[in-house]
Amino acid sequence: MVEGGWRSLTFSNRIDPDKFFCVYEISGGKCNDTSCERQHFRQIALSDDEILVELGSVMEGDTDDARNSYRDGLRELITDMRSRKINDFETVAAEISLYRSSFFNDTSRVVRLTKGP
Template sequence: MGSLREGKTSEEKDQYISGLKQIINDMRRDKVKDFNTVATEIAAYRRRFLHDPTRVLPL
């Protein structure tokens, strides 16, 4: 998911990557290692960023 930069403008794309890095760093800090938890948090962040609870994958 990190290779796809969500957003229409370069500022939005940078904002997406910055937020994604923050989510990952927070999970590292909290020592979250469960794959399902990590995947769920990343997918939830993407849905929040896009303001669309129905989109999980870029289709």
């Protein structure tokens, strides 16, 4: 796992690859210029709920059958966690990630880093 865990900006889907980051923030400061048009770290951070939605909303698989199988298994996992009253952010994120890597039988595939179908 990366430094910062699930909250790491490494996993943020709000990063605009065509836009530069503010030089003040890159150098460790805080930009107070309200007219600054560059990206800022505060704009790309996701809340815990947003991270869980992202982790749970991706329907993996190359075919409709695979995507349906993935979705059904994920739904079962989430239902099980709810029935056991598991709602701790770290636990839920880890369980979704573990499900994803076990679905692919590949421990390196814990999150999707590219856009897909």
